[in-house]
Amino acid sequence: MLYSNTQGIGADLVLLHGWGFNSALFSHLVDDYKNQYRITLIDLPGHGRSANVDGGLNEWCNEIIKILPNNPILLGWSLGGLLAINIANKIKISQLILLASTPKFIKDNDWNYGIDANNFEQFSNTLQLDPTQGLKRFISLQTDNKTQLKSLKRSLDTLPASPNALAQGLAILLKSDLRKPLKQLTIPVQVILGERDTLVPIAIIKWYELHNISLTLLNTGHLPFLHPDFELSII
Structure with a gap:
């Protein structure tokens, strides 16, 4: 069973976090936007307080769908973006928001907008040696806000992801190609x-612009929602 928590009033907004983290990552977004939206946080399978789910992309998404409100705005960060794209092709949602995400993370012969598979595996192997410490170092490079850092590091210490879920999540990042499903969306x-x-x-902005996808660029790294200029402008 997956953990979820809902707060606030307004249109339903669901937040999906990325690999190795948990929904506590978005706690400041809940504080900032709970007076405008009814926000549901979900821990991905095997992450945070959620049980493991056997399988890959579709199995994870099917479990998430079971606890989604009707016709939500769906926001996905990093790995959560892949899940959100896939879910948007399975059920009705009102809007899709992708944070630091892409329909295909890995570069190959017909996709120049990804990272090299060897570099990705090197990065993931380093993280898997000590996921909690690796993720702490990673977020330390993404924000200078000491309060945010302390909160994020505490959530990683108290709610680490399971080794099984970490391996499954990396496989989803490595293998998924959701370019066609993303292009097919009419929302x-x-x-x-x-x-x-x-x-x-x-x-990758070239690809997004080519397909007329609304784009915002911030002077930051892989966690744009920690940037002081980050703003949710939901249609």
Whole structure:
């Protein structure tokens, strides 16, 4: 069973976090926007307070769908963005927001907007040696806000992801290609990227612009929602 928590009033907004983290990552967004939206936080399978789910992309998404409100605004960060794209092709949602995310993370012969598979595996292998410490170092490079850092690091210490879920999540990042499903969507799609993101190359803006996807660029890295200029402008 997956953990979820809902707060606030207004249109339903669901937040999906990324690999290795948990929904506490978004606690400041809840504080900032709970008077405008009814916000549901979900811990991904095997992350935070959620049980493991056997399988990959579709199995994870099917479990998430079971606890979604009707016709929500769906926001996904990083790995959560892949899940959100897939979910948006399975059920009715009102809007899709992708934070530091892409329909395909890995570069290959017909996709120049990803990261090199060897570099990705090197990065993931380093993280898997000590996921909690690796993720702490990672977020330390993304924000100078000491209060945010302390809160995020505490959530990683108290609610670490399971080894099984970490391996499954990396496989989803490595193998998923959701370009076609994303292009097929007829709902509003917004993308927010960081100019200094090392995991989602900034060159992908060409692809998003080519497909008329609304784009916001912030002078930050892979966690744009921690940037002081970050703002949710939901249609």
